[in-house]
Amino acid sequence: MSRVILDSRYFYQNVRVSLDDSALQNALRKACDEVLGKRAALVASTPHWEELRRAAHRIKEHTLARLDYYLLQLEKNLEAQGVRVHWAENAEEACTEILTIARKHNVWTAVKSKSMTSEEVGLNAFLEGRKIRPVETDLGEYIQQLSGEPPFHIVTPAMHRTRQDVGRIFAEKLGVDYTEDPEALTQIARRTLRRDFLSAEMGITGANFAVADPGLIGVVENEGNARLSTTAPRVHVVLMGIEKVIPTLEDLRVFLNLLSISSTAQRLPCYVNLIRSPRQEGDRDGPEEVHVVLLDNGRSRILADPAMRSSLYCIRCGACLNVCPVFQRVGGHAYGWVYQGPIGSVLTPLYRGLEYGYQLPFGSSLCGACAEICPVAIDVNHLLVELRARIQSGLNTSGLLERLAFRVWSFVASRPRLYRAGALLVRVAQSLALPRRRHLRLPVWSRTRTFPKLARRSFYRRWRQLADQLSP
């Protein structure tokens, strides 16, 4: 079986590879339909859903307009509770910062709970290269780590896997007997992970939210693995993008519902971890040190870009992936970087540069289902169009022919006489060619579809007569 290439510059090619993979299509369709169905039912039974979305949008808009203020407030309030805050300009700095903390505490094993930001900075490979073993503890993430693949979806990293896949991976990588019983598989994962939880010197998590006042970090999850990662090891490190900050607990309430309904179709997640400080006098558990690494990695550049700023509102719920007719067919790996689907097609070119992500914004029919479902009401499809314009005017990727075609088209379509003459010409050509063939052929289009015939007389030609009939 040919596989997709994990590089956004191969998106066109990856799409074709994915389309040939019917097992992938089936698994995806099933997984997306299921979560979308449950989500729709929850949305329908949530009063004022639309207002909630608008509120979330406004909160993000407000916070990002004063991001420096809220970040400093967050820093101050966290430090007052004994949390150490670090600032990282880019991926390299974030990794180095975490390494420094790890070295100080003689860390050999770090348990991680799902964090796309850590994928963004390439933390696992970085740590492995320095003899520190990162262990993913979210079940889906663990499956992906065992199989040597990056997450397939920002929320459900092993979405494309069947029970049988997981059984095979476990048998091969963990040396256990093959089973495809979900219950048994979970038990196996739990047993192996427990050893790591107990021996790990460090826990690493992301943050779904950071509340500026009072300073706290919110990590939501369903398996309890984030709770263990943040409490069992001696040190807990949070790696988060600077856009994750929100002003108050009141705001958090808005986002918790929106996030869990949109991501996993639950009213609330099973666990909401609110972290404010390291272990205090009298606490029964908790780490001795808590560190928060605030990552920029291009975010402040996007913040300064008014047309693109709303991409920072994303709370990584993954709903736009599930609903996207393109994602449903090509899957997460085709996008070639950590963020997939419609929002990934916005984030990848923004974070890694247009040269790297230039194919992605074109991989959308602009149907707008992503914007419609987005719990923060981001106009994802409009961002894609905007990026297309930037790519067309900034890079020379789509070839002279296309460029020329649009130039000629716009020249003709803004001159009515020329436009009519052109249409007439095509009609003549059609009447000469068609006796032999029933239909016109249009390059590429006609590979998979029939192209319609031009009508014998255009509406324009029919109008005179029609106007006479219509006038009383």
Place this chain on the structure above:
Amino acid sequence: MEVWLFVPCLVDQFYPEVGEGMARILARLGCRVHYPPAQTCCGQPAFNTGYWEDARRVARHFLRVFADAPVVVAPSGSCVAMARVFSQRLFHGQPEQEAATALAQRVFEFSEFVVKRLGQDDLGARFEGKVAYHASCHLLRELGVSEEPLRLLRKVRGLELVEMNDAQACCGFGGTFAVKFPELSTAMALYKLEQAQKAGAEYVVMNDISCVLQLQGVIERRGLPLRALHLVHVLSGEGLA
């Protein structure tokens, strides 16, 4: 009421009977119908593909043609979305910004205009057959028109409306998307058509000619027992042999 028709290029060239049917219906509902002959296209193909300079050239012409129109009506959700929504972005900070905003408020999609502005939903039409309605994306999401076409369809004598699964999923056209990703685009259309067949439909009806072009193209290539029609086809009986 005086209404200026916008007959988008695809309708003009491939499905003129849809323009004609629309004109007849509007006239029957008491509108004075006018067709400015200098019209061409709304500029959307270039806008969506990222060639905004080219798009502006065409959209500027569009603005000039319809500058004096009291009301513009078009049988295409996506062209209306261009004139109403996307042109705001296209002309943002340009000399034409004001004109674009002003025109945006006077452009309507056909079903929206008939139901909301004229307050009509029974056009006295007759059509025999089982029909599944496909919600065209721009009509649905950029213009927020979802109920109007259904209200019109429900009043058609002889027509049985069947509900298909995922009626709001994209047909896969998406302008140059259909050419840049032909297999993907076709896979999306096939899914759509499968849903229509499962629902027992004989016709898939929609309100945008580009979706008709896409779905009918796949239907013909695959020889499926279905037919893709524009809402106006059904309402006016135009072009149905």
